[in-house]
Amino acid sequence: MSTAPKPRHIGRNISRIRELRDMKQEALAIAIGTTQQSISIIEGSESVDDEKLSRIAEALGVPADVIRNFSEEAVFNIIGNSYDNGSSSINHNNCTFNPLDKLLEAFEENKKLYQQLIQAEKEKVALLEKMLDKI
Structure with missing residues (x-):
């Protein structure tokens, strides 16, 4: 056997x-x-x-x-x-990243873009002041 x-x-x-x-x-x-x-x-x-x-x-x-x-x-x-079964538009099983990490990355990116925008505005103001001084 x-x-x-x-x-x-x-x-x-x-x-x-x-x-x-x-x-x-x-x-x-x-x-x-x-x-x-x-x-x-x-x-x-x-x-x-x-x-x-x-x-x-x-x-x-x-x-x-x-x-x-x-x-x-x-x-x-x-x-x-x-x-x-198609009842949900979110498929939780195929998520290959942490959504909170992605959200934090998006906030950080927005913060950087906002800082760049502020810097560009400061440069515009400085340029306008310089032009006004010449007048």
Whole structure:
């Protein structure tokens, strides 16, 4: 009796994740630029090359590692955290910066611009005074 772990069936994992995303084979095929028949063959395969797997993962909206190490719980967490039903115009999951930092940067930039404006006005006043002195 062997105690070696059974290899994961990548095709079955793809199929299950696709079904959880409520996506048909045809939609996945269009998303990665292939045919529905190719998707059917891929889902029947025990292994998938890395390039195809990364394209499929991107189309399904999950990392390739999630497909390789499929677990229902992991997929539900990722789908739950990345699902956008369109009810909000702000997508909190794709923010790659701290909004407060950006706000502070904008305030600092405005402060610099205001100081430059004040300096330009001072230079204008000095020039006008100089011109008045000549008269």
